[in-house]
Amino acid sequence: MSYSKPTRRGLLKTGAIAGAGLAMPTIFTASSAHAFTNEPTGGSVTLGFNVPQSGPYADEGADELRAYELAVEHLNGGGDGGMMPTFSSQVLDGTGILGKKVEYVTGDTQTKSDAARASARSMIEKDGAIMITGGSSSGVAIAVQGLCQEAGVIFMAGLTHSNDTTGKDKKANGFRHFFNGYMSGAALAPVLAARYGTDRTAYHLTADYTWGWTQEESIAAATEALGWSTVDKVRTPLAATDFSSYIAPVLNSGADVLVLNHYGGNMVNSLTNAVQFGLRDKQVNGKNFEIVVPLYSRLMARGAGENVKGILGSTNWHWSLQDEGSKAFVRSFGQKYGFPPSQAAHTVYCQTLLYADAVTRAGSFNPCAVGEALEGYEFDGLGNGPTLYRADDHQCFKDVLVVQGKENPENEFDLLEVVEVTPAAQVTYPADHPMFAGGNLGECNPGA
Amino acid sequence: MDALLLQILNGLDKGSAYALIALGLTLIFGTLGVVNFAHGALFMIGAFCAVTLQKILSLSSTTLDPTKTDFLGNPAKIETPYVESWFGPEIGAALIDWSVPLGILFAIPIMISIGFIMERGLIKHFYKRPHADQILVTFGLAIVLQEVIKHFYGANPIPTPAPDAFRGSFDFGSMLGFDPNVIIYPYWRLVYFFFSVLIIGGVFAFLQFTTFGMVVRAGMADRETVGLLGINIDKRFTIMFGIAAAVAGLAGVMYTPINSPNYHMGMDFLVLSFVVVVVGGMGSLPGAVLAGFMLGILESFASMNQIKAIFPGIDQIIIYLVAILILLTRPRGLMGRKGVMED
The missing domain is CATH 3.40.50.2300 (Response regulator)
Known part of the structure; x- marks a missing residue:
């Protein structure tokens, strides 16, 4: 019987090969067995909430996280359902998404592009997040949107107001509900x-x-x-x-x-x-x-x-709006947390419902199917009036609020008053507008 | 001409903050030989002393008003500050209005205590360690302190206005014969400038004209000899650390009406203040003050559109550019002493 004597050099080689194998991103190994990145196979599906939990926008990130948790609760059938009953699409039934219980992981963007990309990557590769959403800065949103395009997951942008997010830096896997400059x-x-x-x-x-x-x-x-x-x-x-x-x-x-x-x-x-x-x-x-x-x-x-x-x-939105969707969301959020939601909370809540709705209508978590379901989709009941998710650039077109600082606030939340609701038609621009030129959506990437 | 005058005025208040922080840094470096990267955090804690006092004075009793509703449709909560209930509406409102100046009295004992605890509890263990270790530990401490503040006060700025009597602006232009409303300057920034001059003068007078100050100066020059004379110089240096912490804290208290304080404000000032100390000359108190005002004014000039049109982006690098030029021509800084940081 012969055997090879273990040597230091051999041990190092074996260790290096094993290490490289373990370190290889699961995104490359796992996806080969599935139709698309992080295809959910069990009884649950994981969403990745990537918000600033530290740094100067941490308070806004905390409010976004509250709204995400509320949306997950509603999608799973908890609470009063928030805006699900007022949402024009009635396919969400409180049983999760496509019957799978919604779970979530969170990442801290620190309002830094590199940190945000690292946390998004970790949620995709280690936690199996099927969708990434969040952000309180356009620089971060554009960076994470690019990563999601490469990784083959949907990115539902949070608070990002730069024209470039759905302009020169738009991506097929990225969608923005928030308005722009x-x-x-x-x-x-x-x-x-x-x-x-x-x-x-x-x-x-x-x-x-x-x-x-x-x-x-x-x-x-x-x-x-x-x-x-x-x-x-x-x-x-x-x-x-x-x-x-x-x-x-x-x-x-x-x-x-x-x-x-x-x-x-x-x-x-x-x-x-x-x-x-x-x-x-x-x-x-x-x-x-x-x-x-x-x-x-x-x-x-x-x-x-x-x-x-x-x-x-x-x-983009204000808690004092009196449409049924806004009232339902403010009631739901206010009863859970004790104060009204911010516009950041509203947009991320809407994005989570819109994603879940698109998956349900598409009958699949495949990012390309979800993208198709969102493109050109018209909806109402989420607090901004009739809204279109335009196919050409993945930008939502809806009413915009003009507000002013209130002269005599009645309480600590009563800081802004709505002076005009500008109709969507007045803020709509052609997809090839020069301010949004220089980029194209490219092809949807399912990551497989 | 009017634009130049305005930028000089702007530079004075910015320079005041730099000078006060740099003065404390230099005091600590000159006495204890410690490079204290937590000094910006002390400035920030001072500012939050003012925020805390404002919150304490605004503590309120709550009653329900059935005639009004809150955002959920429940009866609105009417809050009446306790100080208004106890001392009457006028005195109570005045106390809240003057919370920033009152914050000075509130901050002094707190900042001195924090200085003592920092020095005795942590920094004294690093006296004989290399400067790199001191920088690491004090920088780590600064991060811990700012995260503690963020935990309790949140990440967003908290408005802390000046008393009503000091709102508005002073029209320098009219006084100097220019058109009205051309050179105007906020009252509180003037208050800040004079306050900093008072504090700086007080610290110099304390060191120059008191026996305690004389011993401290002797200790700064030759610690060993002062020790051999039977004087407990360590105790005096600990007190100086407390005084330096109080100076930074008071600079922070009075800065709150200029910019709403947030947990990160100390870091914003820290690096610039270190540049100020190096430009002024390590260990030189007059150098720190001179460099603080000089760099503050230069930074203001660099923000002028006419200057930026010639040198785009100069406003972001001017302080470092000047620091390089001064260190090239005067390696010990403007008023640096021979032998300090040269071993």
Whole structure:
């Protein structure tokens, strides 16, 4: 009988081969046995909720996570069903998705693209997530959308407002319910004209990344179409905390409107600084100086305190809406958590129901079948009126809210009031609009 | 001209914050020889002392008002702050309105205590360790502190306004003969500038004109000899750590009306403050103050559109660029002392 004597070199070789085999992403090994990535085979299906649980948007991420948990509860037949009874599609019956119990895993994006991609990858490869959803930043959403396209899973975007998400960076596996910068401009412009007139000079302060650039472009185009002129567009570092040195030049620029293309902490600080420097009390060109915050968030408005009073902006949804879908969602969320949901919570709740609905109508979890079911899909009852998931770019077209900071809030949640519901037709643009040019959806990737 | 004046004013308040943080950093480095990366976190904790006092003063009793409803249609909760119930509506409202200045009194004992606990509980174990170890442990501590604050206060900024009496802006332009409303400057930023001058002056006076300060300065120059004279210099240095923590904390308290505080604000200031210390000269208190104001003003100038048109992106690198230039020409910084950080 012969045997080979174990050697150090041999052990290292064997270890390296075994290690490489174990380390090989399960995405490559598992998918070969299935029709598509992470095809569910047992009695449950896993969704991946990728939200900022740390970092500057952690509060928004926490609200998104609450909404996801509520959606899972409703899909599995728990609670009062939330918006399922008001949703125009009535195929969801509270027995999970296609009879499989819905389970979920969570990842922390940290509002960093690399961390978000790593957590999404982990949920797909290690936890078997069939769909990834979430995000509170366009940079993150675009990065994760690209990963999901490569991995062959559906990405249902959360709070992402950059035109690029469904513009030059759109992907066949990615879908966005939230509105975008173009829509903010189209919705705000008529209200700005009515309130402030058509002879205005605007000065833009813009966060220096994809979302800021596309919003600046959209708002400038929409206001210039009104007859406004744009005196300057100044990019500010995303990491900036004190905007006083950027606000000061506005005083002598001849501008009579300041547009703050800022979000999150940037918005809180730039708006606070602008008010401190007395811009709102100033008269320029014989007119009252005005400030506009094109993208509002109630959670951020709370940070700015009294400074938001009277300031116009736009939002995807607000808890004070009185349609049946919104009322059902606010009731359901409010009873569970004790406060009304944010727009981030609303959009991710809708995305989860829309995904489950599309799977059910398609009769399959195959991402290509789900994508087909979502493309060109018209629905109602989810709080934004009749809505279309356009096939050309996977962008939802629905009403957009123009809001302003409330002068006399009645409670701590009562910070914004809806001044106009802009109909979807007014914010719809052709799929080949120049602001969205430069990309194409490509082919759906089932990952098999 | 008016734009230049405005940016100088802007630089003064930014420089005030840099100078106050850098002063504390230099005090700790000069006395204990520790590179304290948790100093930004002390600034942040100071700010949250003001937030905490505001929350304490705003603690309220709740009654139900059946005539109004909340967002779920239930009777609305009417909250009446206890201070208004106890001291009457006017005094109670004034106490809440003045919560930031009152935060100074609230923060001093807290910050000194935190300084003592930090120094005795953690940092003293690292005196004889390399600077890299000190940086690692204090940076780790900073992360722990900010995560603790985030756990209790959330990640979003919390509005902490200045008293009503200090809202609005001062029209410098009119005073200097320019057109009205051209050079205006918020009152609270002026308050912040004068407050920082007062604190910096107080620290210098304390070190210069008191026996305690004289011993501390002697200890900074030659710790061993002071020890041989029978003076317990360690105890005095611990007290100086507490004072440095209080200076950072007070800088944070008074900064809250300028920008709503969040858990990350310390980190935002930390790196810049270290650059300020290095540019000013390691261990030099006047250097830290001078560099703080100088870099604050330069940063403001670099944000001017006319400058950015010539050098795009200069606003993001100006401080580091100046630091490189100064260190190339004056390796010990503006007012650095020979022998410090050179062994």
